[in-house]
Amino acid sequence: MKNDTPKKGGPARKPAAKKPAPAARDFEGERIAKVMARAGLCSRRDAESWIEQGRVAVNGKTLTTAAKNITDKDKVTVDGKPLSTRERTRLFLFHKPRGLVTTDRDPEGRATVFDYIAEKNPHLPRLMSVGRLDINTEGLLLLTNDGGLARVLELPSTGWLRRYRARANGDTDQARLDTLAKGVTIDGIDYAGVEARLDRVQGANVWITLGLREGKNREVKRLLEHLGLATNRLIRLSYGPFQLGEMAEGVVEEVRTRVLAEQLGGSLAEQAGVDFDGPVVDRTPEPERADPRERTGPRPKRPRQESVRPRQESERPRQAGERPRPDRERPRQDRERPLSERATKKAQPGTEKPRARKHVSALRSDRAEAEKGQRRRIESAATEDRKGRKVVVERVSAVARRGEAGAEEAADTRNARRFKAEREKTEGRADKGARTGKTARGKHKPSGETGAAKFFRRDAAPKGGAPRKPRGK
Incomplete structure (x- = not known):
C-alpha cells in the first residue's frame, strides 16, 4: 500500500486537482452541423467547412469548431443572417435519367441530379439523395430534405429491399443465379445474399431481376461480372415500399406525409428524428416582369377581372311587374352628377345618336291620340x-270642327x-x-213556264240548225 505521508525533511505533496465535470448543457440539443443540414441550408460537410471559415455564429459568438451542440433557444446566424426555420420532413420520388451524377458537385464538370432538379423544379427545397445511382444507372431515386431520414433509410440495418432490372451480355441460367442467394466474396469484399431471377433471353443479352438489401457501391455490376456477365443497362424498380411504376423519366413526385409516416413506422421515425408538424416553405419564384420597351411580339391579353364593387340598389335587376324608375334608367355617371349639371347638360354638335324608328303599334297609338276629340x-x-x-x-x-277652314x-x-x-x-x-x-252568276232566272212549255222550248231548233229530236223518241 502506497504511503502518502511525506518523508521527514522532504517537501509536502499537493493533492491532484480534479477536472471540472462537463456541464449537462454540452450534451443537450444537436450538433450545429446537423441542425444546419436539417434546415436545408447545406450538407453536414459544408456546414463544418463554413464553421471553420468563421461564417457561423451562435448567440452572437463566432464558432471556431463544429463540436458544438445547440438547442431551440440558441440563435444561429450564417453570414449575419438568421438560420431558417426547420421545414417539415418531406420525401420525393425521382425517375433518374442516364447521364446524371448523384452528387452535389462533380469535379469533372458533369451534369448532376441536383442541378437537373433545381432547373426543372425551382420551388423544391434543398434535397439530398437516399443512397446513390451510377451515372449510367436509371430508375427510382429517393430524395429528402431531412439528412437524418436519408441516413436511416440507406443503412443496411433498415432492411428495405431494393429491386433492379439488369440487361447483361452473356450466357447464364437460373441455377447459376441461385448461387448468389448464399452470398459471395469478391476481391475481399463480402456481399450478402441476393435474390436473382432470369426473366428472358434476348439474342446475346439476358434480362435479370435482382433484389438486394445492402446497396454497396457498384454491387449489382460486380455480382454479374462474377458470373461472367457484362451489364449494359441497369434500372432501379423500387426502394422499399416505394415503386417506380409508370413515372415518366425526369419527373419528381412527392410522397404524402401520411403515407410516409405509415411506411416508416414509429421506430424508424424516432430513429431518424423526423418532424411531420413543421411548416412548408413556399419557394415558388415570382414571374419576372418584362420591360415593355423590349417587347417584340403582340401584347398579351389581360385576364378579365370581375369587379368586386358591391351592387348598388339602383343596379339590381328589375323584378317582374315592377315599374321602371327614372333614376335607374339614367347612366350611373349621370346619376352621380348634381341636379343643376344634369339640367344644363347639352349634347355636343355631331354627337347626337340617331333616333330609333317607332313600331307600327306606337304609330297607331300616336294617330289615335291625334284624332281624339x-x-x-x-x-x-x-x-x-x-x-x-x-x-x-x-x-x-x-x-x-267649328271654326276651321272651309278647305x-x-x-x-x-x-x-x-x-x-x-x-x-x-x-x-x-x-x-x-x-x-x-x-250575278250569269244564269237565266226562272221564267215561270210550266214543265211542258219548258220541254218544247228545250227541243226547239237552235239558231241556224235542224230541229232537235225529243228525248225518248
Whole structure:
C-alpha cells in the first residue's frame, strides 16, 4: 500500500486537482452541423467547412469548431443572417435519367441530379439523395430534405429491399443465379445474399431481376461480372415500399406525409428524428416582369377581372311587374352628377345618336291620340259586285270642327259626291242584270213556264240548225 505521508525533511505533496465535470448543457440539443443540414441550408460537410471559415455564429459568438451542440433557444446566424426555420420532413420520388451524377458537385464538370432538379423544379427545397445511382444507372431515386431520414433509410440495418432490372451480355441460367442467394466474396469484399431471377433471353443479352438489401457501391455490376456477365443497362424498380411504376423519366413526385409516416413506422421515425408538424416553405419564384420597351411580339391579353364593387340598389335587376324608375334608367355617371349639371347638360354638335324608328303599334297609338276629340262620319251602302255578291261598304271620314277652314269641308263634300257616283254606278249595273234575266252568276232566272212549255222550248231548233229530236223518241 502506497504511503502518502511525506518523508521527514522532504517537501509536502499537493493533492491532484480534479477536472471540472462537463456541464449537462454540452450534451443537450444537436450538433450545429446537423441542425444546419436539417434546415436545408447545406450538407453536414459544408456546414463544418463554413464553421471553420468563421461564417457561423451562435448567440452572437463566432464558432471556431463544429463540436458544438445547440438547442431551440440558441440563435444561429450564417453570414449575419438568421438560420431558417426547420421545414417539415418531406420525401420525393425521382425517375433518374442516364447521364446524371448523384452528387452535389462533380469535379469533372458533369451534369448532376441536383442541378437537373433545381432547373426543372425551382420551388423544391434543398434535397439530398437516399443512397446513390451510377451515372449510367436509371430508375427510382429517393430524395429528402431531412439528412437524418436519408441516413436511416440507406443503412443496411433498415432492411428495405431494393429491386433492379439488369440487361447483361452473356450466357447464364437460373441455377447459376441461385448461387448468389448464399452470398459471395469478391476481391475481399463480402456481399450478402441476393435474390436473382432470369426473366428472358434476348439474342446475346439476358434480362435479370435482382433484389438486394445492402446497396454497396457498384454491387449489382460486380455480382454479374462474377458470373461472367457484362451489364449494359441497369434500372432501379423500387426502394422499399416505394415503386417506380409508370413515372415518366425526369419527373419528381412527392410522397404524402401520411403515407410516409405509415411506411416508416414509429421506430424508424424516432430513429431518424423526423418532424411531420413543421411548416412548408413556399419557394415558388415570382414571374419576372418584362420591360415593355423590349417587347417584340403582340401584347398579351389581360385576364378579365370581375369587379368586386358591391351592387348598388339602383343596379339590381328589375323584378317582374315592377315599374321602371327614372333614376335607374339614367347612366350611373349621370346619376352621380348634381341636379343643376344634369339640367344644363347639352349634347355636343355631331354627337347626337340617331333616333330609333317607332313600331307600327306606337304609330297607331300616336294617330289615335291625334284624332281624339274629332267627330267622325260613317257612310254605308250595300252593293253587288260583278258576280252578284252583296258587299256592304262603309266609309269613315273626320268632320271638321267649328271654326276651321272651309278647305276641309270642301274636301269632305267632294269625297261624298265621288262616293255617291260610284254607288249609283254599281246599282245601275245591278238593275241592267235584272232586266236581261241574268243573275250575278250569269244564269237565266226562272221564267215561270210550266214543265211542258219548258220541254218544247228545250227541243226547239237552235239558231241556224235542224230541229232537235225529243228525248225518248
